[in-house]
């Protein structure tokens with residue numbers, strides 16, 4: 001063994017020991033920590049040989065007021081500090097004293113959201129309508145902060161994201177990072193909240209999304225197993241799309257980072273496989289429960305996007321219905337995109353109408369504003385009355401206003417009140433009738449359909465198409481009646 005070897009060993013020892021205390025990538029300068037919460041934590045890892053207490057100092061930069069926290073690391077070197085609740089504001093410097101001194105600067109307290117899903121969540125500001133203008137405008141929101149988690153997958157549950165850096169909203173942070181830049185849906189949502197609070201509440205946005213991914217990849221192993229009895233397990237898809245792999249690498253490492261809510265936009269990739277359709281609802285429900293368990297927040301608000309109108313969206317009505325059912329549980333809400341997509345494009349370029357609906361949902365479910373409307377009228381009663389060669393179906397909706405029919409975005413043969421084909425009826429002789437005469441009378445829709453002898457209607461469908469052209473709206477015309485298929 002020559003001197004070179006020893007030099008190498010010494011060098012290696014030196015490198016290892018100076019890097020013994022490590023950071024978790026979620027923690028950094030410019031981050032927004034969740035305000036007004038006793039669940040907000042900071043965490044790190046020291047070398048196991050470091051036996052003293054870890055000291056943390058949180059200093060309000062302007063007033064120099066500070067708080068100190070002391071904690072002893074566990075055997076494996078990990079430490080976690082639970083912070084006292086802080087109101088919105090800052091900036092703060094956070095200094096961590098271990099065998100080294102690390103300072104995170106320009107840290108704010110505010111509200112933090114986790115934005116996840118597949119390509120429509122990943123779809124960047126730059127690719128979206130008016131993206132270039134919004135990129136330049138991004139400089140105006142200094143307390144809007146973004147972290148874009150680098151796509152990664154793993155067979156094991158990880159405690160550290162592979163990469164990602166908290167950044168102040170700016171043309172660089174909007175346009176930079178991976179996969180074409182930061183999420184448009186997430187950004188516009190955050191920007192609208194930020195503006196709503198007149199810039200007084202810092203907003204932190206975490207994007208963790210991957211195009212073309214399946215819901216199973218985002219569900220914990222426990223969540224998958226809970227579905228397994230009912231559902232068959234899909235094999236043979238891309239490795240990152242295997243069960244739990246994105247949950248492991250892109251969600252679980254964020255669980256220590258306290259958040260206020262989740263935005264979820266996914267489902268397109270599951271619609272493709274007809275034999276597995278029934279599994280989707282179970283997986284989505286377990287995604288919600290496994291993430292809530294992970295974050296330790298029993299009713300963590302979830303805002304689920306319902307799939308957009310798209311002509312080639314085979315099975316999309318079934319996915320939409322599953323999304324609506326999952327969104328009927330406590331603190332899970334639905335922001336429908338079924339009337340504001342683009343029939344010719346799986347990735348609608350105009351994300352702002354959808355982000356606005358997510359924003360309204362947040363006011364309701366996250367901020368508990370009263371009197372916020374986030375949905376249209378819904379069906380409350382259905383009666384059927386056959387006489388002779390005609391069966392009359394009367395659908396009643398819970399609105400005080402008169403229903404209206406309106407074309408969806410990008411519709412090609414837009415409808416009017418006198419003539420629209422949003423409704424289909426199925427008879428016991430398995431005939432879907434398109435020739436039903438449909439009229440609106442105040443809060444009711446009356447369908448009259450020709451029937452044969454001994455034939456009767458067994459099912460009524462509304463907007464049950466890949467890309468509905470006509471939809472019913474309430475008086476304010478903000479939200480459509482959601483698509484449905486009901487048995488009579």
Ligand SMILES: *[C@@H]1O[C@H](CO)[C@@H](O)[C@H](O)[C@H]1NC(C)=O
Nearest residue numbers: 022023024025045160162163
């Ligand atoms: C987290 O990942 C980063 C690099 O991506 C690494 O530098 C750091 O040491 C990791 N931290 C832990 C605790 O493993």
Ligand SMILES: *[C@@H]1O[C@H](CO)[C@@H](O)[C@H](O)[C@H]1NC(C)=O
Nearest residue numbers: 193195196197198199200201
């Ligand atoms: C923001 O400012 C406007 C105009 O001053 C005010 O009406 C509104 O209440 C403010 N919003 C909030 C959430 O404080």
Ligand SMILES: *[C@@H]1O[C@H](CO)[C@@H](O)[C@H](O)[C@H]1NC(C)=O
Nearest residue numbers: 380381382383394395396444
């Ligand atoms: C449903 O509508 C029919 C006809 O309009 C009415 O007779 C019946 O009472 C309604 N049922 C409910 C539960 O509202």
